[in-house]
Amino acid sequence: MVDETENLRAAFLKKEQSQSLLSNLERFRAEGSVTAAQCAAMKARYQQDLTVAVSEIANIKSQLKLQLQATEQNLSTLRAGLEELDIRHKVGELTLEEYNSSKQKLMKTIDRTDGETSELQRLIAGKSSNQIGELHRVGVRFPSGKLSMPNISGKGILSPLGIASFIIAGLMLISVFFMPALSALGINISFMQINPGIGIVCLVAALAFAGAVFLKGPTSSGKAHMGIGIVVLLVLSVVLYMVKHDASNYGYSAFEFLAMGFWLYVLAAIAGIVVGVLESRGTVR
Numbered sequence: 001m002v003d004e005t006e007n008l009r010a011a012f013l014k015k016e017q018s019q020s021l022l023s024n025l026e027r028f029r030a031e032g033s034v035t036a037a038q039c040a041a042m043k044a045r046y047q048q049d050l051t052v053a054v055s056e057i058a059n060i061k062s063q064l065k066l067q068l069q070a071t072e073q074n075l076s077t078l079r080a081g082l083e084e085l086d087i088r089h090k091v092g093e094l095t096l097e098e099y100n101s102s103k104q105k106l107m108k109t110i111d112r113t114d115g116e117t118s119e120l121q122r123l124i125a126g127k128s129s130n131q132i133g134e135l136h137r138v139g140v141r142f143p144s145g146k147l148s149m150p151n152i153s154g155k156g157i158l159s160p161l162g163i164a165s166f167i168i169a170g171l172m173l174i175s176v177f178f179m180p181a182l183s184a185l186g187i188n189i190s191f192m193q194i195n196p197g198i199g200i201v202c203l204v205a206a207l208a209f210a211g212a213v214f215l216k217g218p219t220s221s222g223k224a225h226m227g228i229g230i231v232v233l234l235v236l237s238v239v240l241y242m243v244k245h246d247a248s249n250y251g252y253s254a255f256e257f258l259a260m261g262f263w264l265y266v267l268a269a270i271a272g273i274v275v276g277v278l279e280s281r282g283t284v285r
Contacts, residue, residue: 004060004063004064004067004123005123005132007056007060008057008060008061008064008123008126008132009129009132009133011053011056011057011060012053012057012126012128012129012132013129014049014052014053014056015050015053015054015057016128016129017049018046018047018049018050018053019050021042021046022043022046022047022050025039025042025043025046026039061123061124064120064123064124065124067120068117068120068121068124071113071116071117071120072117074113075110075113075114075117078106078109078110078113079110081106082103082106082107082110085099085102085103085106086099086103096219096280097219100219161275161278161279162213164271164275165209165210165212165213165221165225165272165275166210166213168209168268168271168272168275169206169207169209169210171264171265171267171268171271172202172205172206172209172232172265172268172269173203173206173207174264201232201235202232202235202265205228205231205232208224208228209224209225209228209229209272212224212225212228219279219280221276221279222275222276222277222278222279222280223276223280224276225272225273225275225276225279226272226273226276226277226280227276228269228272228276229269229270229271229272229273229276230273232265232269232272233266233269233270233273236265236266236269
């Protein structure tokens with residue numbers, strides 16, 4: 001597509017140059033700077049160049065339209081293949097691992113083909129060398145230069161599990177910053193006051209849990225969510241074990257630690273593991 005873009009831009013430049021020369025020639029003829037005979041000879045040459053440029057533009061765009069038709073047909077076939085892949089997984093022909101692997105490869109091809117379709121459409125709609133030049137700078141070397149955005153469709157971050165993940169991360173953050181308000185014992189103490197290290201770990205875990213939604217593919221985000229939830233529970237279990245065996249040093253029992261606000265973070269971590277399992281299995285999409 002690079003060659004077509006460069007050829008199209010060159011044709012537009014030739015057209016614009018011929019139009020400019022014809023305009024200047026007419027102006028000089030009106031001023032009397034050139035004779036009628038000189039004007040006629042030069043005008044014929046410039047007009048011929050303009051005709052050739054317009055013909056080149058039409059031919060290039062005709063070829064681009066044929067490419068667009070073929071690319072759109074290919075894109076339609078690929079999307080139908082994606083739907084078929086989903087059905088094959090649902091009926092049990094493909095395992096989750098086979099499905100995710102095939103889907104990932106197919107989605108890359110669809111993204112690349114979709115980008116090529118958009119690029120062709122923009123080239124066909126181009127009306128000047130400046131417009132074609134802009135396309136050349138920002139996207140003509142697609143697909144290597146194509147930037148992809150996170151999937152925000154029903155199967156992405158706005159899916160039920162994606163929304164649930166953000167809610168869980170929000171509950172974790174509430175537990176970190178508003179722990180005194182959650183205390184069932186009226187104890188005014190925060191994560192950071194109990195142990196700065198624990199507070200930082202829990203804060204980072206909450207942010208990482210939200211960020212894992214943007215990982216590519218449900219399997220990756222699911223494993224990340226399970227891992228984060230398990231790590232958080234392990235950390236809190238160690239803390240509770242230490243408190244239980246050294247209550248006099250901490251000043252609170254293990255039950256009091258949970259009641260003073262830890263309970264919400266524990267529930268959020270458990271919910272996070274459940275979401276991770278569902279994502280990995282593809283139970284809800």
